[in-house]
Amino acid sequence: MKKLINSVDTIVTDTLHGVAAAHPSLRVDIENRVIYRRDAPRQGKVGLVSGGGAGHEPLHGGFVGYGMLDAACPGEVFTSPVPDQMIEASKGVDGGAGVLHIVKNYTGDVLNFEMAAELCADEGIEVASVLVNDDVAVQDSLYTAGRRGTGATLFVEKIAGALAETGAPLAEVARLAQEVNERSRSFGVALSAGTVPAAGKPTFDLSDTEIELGIGIHGEPGRTRSTHREAREIARLAMDAINDDVPLSGDTLVLLNGMGGTPLLELYIVYAEVAAYLEEKGATAVRRLVGNYVTSLDMQGFSVSVCRLTDELTRLWDAPVETPGLRWGR
Amino acid sequence: MKKLINSVDTIVTDTLHGVAAAHPSLRVDIENRVIYRRDAPRQGKVGLVSGGGAGHEPLHGGFVGYGMLDAACPGEVFTSPVPDQMIEASKGVDGGAGVLHIVKNYTGDVLNFEMAAELCADEGIEVASVLVNDDVAVQDSLYTAGRRGTGATLFVEKIAGALAETGAPLAEVARLAQEVNERSRSFGVALSAGTVPAAGKPTFDLSDTEIELGIGIHGEPGRTRSTHREAREIARLAMDAINDDVPLSGDTLVLLNGMGGTPLLELYIVYAEVAAYLEEKGATAVRRLVGNYVTSLDMQGFSVSVCRLTDELTRLWDAPVETPGLRWGR
Structure with a gap:
């Protein structure tokens, strides 16, 4: 195997250093492994958070910014991020209008985002979630109960992000995100x-x-x-x-x-x-x-x-x- | 070899069909193998033309549009386009202010663009050329006398394209393109x-x-x-x-x-x-x-x-x- 890496153990951290250096429009919390848009949190705007295993770039970190995600948290390669990252991201983007979690349908991601949503609620952050499951290939698979979430994640992030930018309330943004997934x-x-x-x-x-x-x-x-x-x-x-x-x-x-x-x-x-x-x-x-x-x-x-x-x-x-x-x- | 192609013989044509279908901001002349910005020629604006072998996408066709190239002509994979394509492209973008050819320094490209420039001159189109030779790796190489043209081509196309958009004259656009290459x-x-x-x-x-x-x-x-x-x-x-x-x-x-x-x-x-x-x-x-x-x-x-x-x-x-x-x- 030949890879452009420094060490198998530092891939995500090293990548985040590169993302931070390349994109001044983002703020990268390397310790907590969260990529934010620079101006987060935006008061009165629903915050959009997504995340998933690394290795799918530009998904999700490359879709953080005006009109799309407010934050993204990467796990290790092909591994779900942990609830702590999701909670940190949710806190960091909450401008009082609540937070939407955009979750690809893989068992690890789903469990971790559920746990994060509960813990956010305990801390007074209103969270809604949308599950993306657009892949028609198989009903269940190696890491999934039900259909997998793939390319439609980009559609959900873009379209829900545009609606959130207009100041729409959380329930409406969540409903639209769901509609995009269903379509x-x-x-x-x-x-x-x-x-x-x-x-x-x-x-x-x-x-x-x-x-x-x-x-x-x-x-x-x-x-x-x-x-x-x-x-x-x-x-x-x-x-x-x-x-x-x-x-x-x-x-x-x-x-x-x-x-x-x-x-x-x-x-x-x-x-x-x-x-x-x-x-x-x-x-x-x-x-x-x-x-x-x-x-x-x-x-x-x-x-x-x-x-x-x-x-x-x-x-x-x-x-x-x-x-x-x-x-x-x- | 596994490739997503229909036939080795139709790669460039099939690609151009895809480019045409994907990008309504472009006009693709499939027969003559030229990709134009939809609104070419722009009266009074210097036209920017580049081209080279296919296989380097998005270079050059992906950089056709407002503020960058007016047209690009792809050759076969890793093969220079022919002078006829370059002449067709130059005619199609000439809005009376002349045309700049942006040429990567490979022997085939250089010879063909030189021939095209002469034939354009015969037809009354003023052409200037800039040679891109930014690669410090080797002095001469398999297809090159002198340094090869690589990534700086994008810099030249973008920056010269922006100047051309302001209505600057051909000599000035060519001088700036040369400066970008030198830097x-x-x-x-x-x-x-x-x-x-x-x-x-x-x-x-x-x-x-x-x-x-x-x-x-x-x-x-x-x-x-x-x-x-x-x-x-x-x-x-x-x-x-x-x-x-x-x-x-x-x-x-x-x-x-x-x-x-x-x-x-x-x-x-x-x-x-x-x-x-x-x-x-x-x-x-x-x-x-x-x-x-x-x-x-x-x-x-x-x-x-x-x-x-x-x-x-x-x-x-x-x-x-x-x-x-x-x-x-x-």
Whole structure:
């Protein structure tokens, strides 16, 4: 294994030093492992907190800033952050209007965020939670009861973040976050596994002719192994899985997401097929992202996430955002 | 080899279809292989054209848009575009104020852009050219007489693009582009090679304990092979190479660039060391980018580029830009 690290034991701390040095718009509490937007807490604004294992960058720390998250807390690589981090983050962003926890559906994350929410309540901080579970690949999996949370997390963070910026109350922000999750579906495909530094070898093996359909963002097994084939066919298999779950129609927001090790060139080739597929179904990608947003270390492959938009969701998606990973309008 | 492609022969065309579908702010001429900003040509504005082999995305097509390039033309993977593409692009962006060609210093690119410039002149289009040659690793290399052009290309495109947006004349935009190149230096390191689809295997082999110092963006050999080591040491080797060439001081713009296959997590770890190195030397990174900007397919590794800023360059760097790969201020 060759990695650009100093030591397996200091990966998260070293990363946070880099994030702090690179982004003066953020305030990084390295000791407590929390990334805040510089001006947190904002009085009267609902605070948005997310977190999860490291290794999925720019998720979540790269989405902290105006119009999106107020704080994010990273765990060790592919490991949930601990409740103490979540409590610290919640306190740090609470401006009196309460805090929304955005939680990807993995058992460790769910348990820890639940515990944190209870302890926050004990300290007088009002917390609501939204569970993201957009991955249609499998019902249960290695680290999950129910569907996994993947690419739609970005949609939830952006759209709920835009609503929170308007001064909307906690219940409304939580309701909208839930709606975004419900309207979103994802499916991922791996060509090769990522390597967790502490393990020192790829999380699974695929031969030169195999792909994994329905892969999870920690390399959890998907639906099936299959034969490698043209991008066109692979894209269709992914879109079929989504369309079989909820038929696609109308205006959609599409994320064609790289898993970390796939060239952007290839992501565009897949995106062309996704756009063609949507058109066939009478749906339209009216907003789109193509790039590495919810990664799995250096895994090769992609995931596609689709959110069926409403006028309100489109307007909030278009609202200004200023984070390291997503920026427009300012 | 597993790639997300339909066929080795249709990679560039298929990519352009994806770019066209993903970015309505661009106009993609798929037949002639040119990516334009939607509103080109802009009357009275100098047009900026760049281009180069595919496989370095988001360079160059991802930097087409307001405040940066007016057009980009991609060649086949790691292969120069042909003069016809460059002429077509130049005609398409000429708003009467002339056209600047931004050329990375590789023999094929240089010859083809020279030929294109002559043919443009014959047709009455005024063309100036700037040669980017920021890579301090080697004096000559596989595809280059003189230093190679790498990460500073982004600096030149952004800063010259901002000046062009103000209505500055061609000679002034060309002079500034030249100044940005002269003030910039880069150095790259590979942990593993990328795979060119037509070749079907990695462009070179590195053992599990080796790295290549001074790697080029096409996998050209660098200065030396060395032993893999801590990110801290590798970052220092890269920064030493730059600092030995031109001592670092004052305000700098830093690009910590991923080669395409390296997790963002690792890039931040390297960036922390780069920032510390600059501070030691009494220099400051006042503007910074960390991410995949000038890639080499799925190569694992990074390059670091440093531009010694002036007040004018900082102001133009900060000016609004709206492209798929770089966006702020609008």
